[in-house]
Amino acid sequence: PAETVHVPLGDRAYDIVIGPGVLHDAGRRIAAVAPGAACAIVTDENVARVHLPALSASLAAAGVRATPVVVPPGEASKSYAMFETVCDAIIAARMERGDLVVALGGGVVGDLAGFAAASVRRGMRFVQIPTSLLAQVDSSVGGKTGINSPHGKNLVGAFHQPRLVLADTAALDTLPPREFRAGYAEVAKYGLIDDPAFFAWLEENHRAVFAGGAARVAAIRASCAAKAAVVVRDEREDGDRALLNLGHTFAHAFERITRYDGARLVHGEAVAIGLVCAFAFSARLGLASGQDASRVAGHLRTVGLPTAIRDIPGWDAGAAAILDAMAQDKKVRRGALTFILANGIGRSFVARDVDAAAVRAFLDDAL
Ligand code: NAD
Ligand code: ZN
DSSP: OOEEEEEOOGGGOEEEEEETTGGGGHHHHHHHHSTTOOEEEEEEHHHHHHHHHHHHHHHHHTTOOEEEEEEOSSGGGSSHHHHHHHHHHHHHTTOOTTSEEEEEESHHHHHHHHHHHHHGGGOOEEEEEEOSHHIIIIITSSOEEEEEETTEEEEEEEEOOOSEEEEEGGGGGGSOHHHHHHHHHHHHHHHHHHOHHHHHHHHHHHHHHHHOSHHHHHHHHHHHHHHHHHHHHOTTSSSGGGGGGTTHHHHHHHHHHTTTOTTTOOHHHHHHHHHHHHHHHHHHTTSSOHHHHHHHHHHHHHTTOOOSGGGSTTOOOOHHHHHHHHHTSTTEETTEEEEEEESSTTOEEEEEEEEHHHHHHHHHHHO
């Protein structure tokens, strides 16, 4: 049985449909939001192998003309070159403005396909079928699309909301376990931001979430609802949406220092360590209790995520290097850093003028 989270964005409102097997029903649901439209299905080689046949069959059964556009897997595909390839493939497939771009895959495919959808013919209709846990709970919701520049990640893109998001929770069964765990860090993040009951529920039910079934659907539904609520309050990210960056000032520094080498550290793993740091730092500042900080680290460790900087393979950077990496992040102004800190589990807030010396002292102890 599928559940629906509605995202009430006025004339761009859309539904997120979550449940095991919704992929097999995609043709009917897509035809319902875009009657008569054809589809360009953007996907990557890994996902095409395991899930494209079911999507193609479902679209064919619904009488929808579909053309697959398959890109290599991995962050490197969020490039100018691949953007050009995808846009041209959509045009070559004779897609008109009213037709659909469908992203079938993780966040890489969603960001790339979404930016192509925003650009080809000045904006085509867009459907997300996220197949990684991270994409189901984070990147497919909110309308941010884009690619990387040689100068940094996600520097070129557009806001482009999907018409529909189909999150097939059973499609996650083929995801490598490491990728599932990484996405789970973002799920836990929603509890830590403002929903202590959800975090406590995860502490009790994480095994069932990993196993699949109703608990997984419930965790993804709660995460999508949390992200959707923030997006609706702050679609263009000028205020509230910053809370979604809990743990991310630290995480982005760790990813930068490990050169975005997924073999060493994937985003969700960096977020897990970042969440632990955000709570340990909050405890050190006397904001959160040491007990809450231990609960955060304990839970993430229990599910198999890294929770300390020394857990990162080959780590050799000191506090100064981490602060340097943070200073290259956009949220820095003259020696003061913006962090999301917390007064406890589910009680996070934006702290605008965090003293770099306090961060340095914290990191010196943490290393
Ligand atoms: P990803 O898209 O690279 O997917 C991870 C790996 O899993 C890939 O190798 C992929 O081929 C494989 N995969 C995906 N689904 C699978 C499945 N069901 N079965 C087997 N293999 C599968 O990475 P990701 O973690 O999904 O997304 C990361 C990207 O998302 C980053 O580029 C990040 O910038 C972006 N992102 C965007 C937003 C946003 O708001 N737009 C938010 C967060 C992250
Ligand atoms: Zn993240």
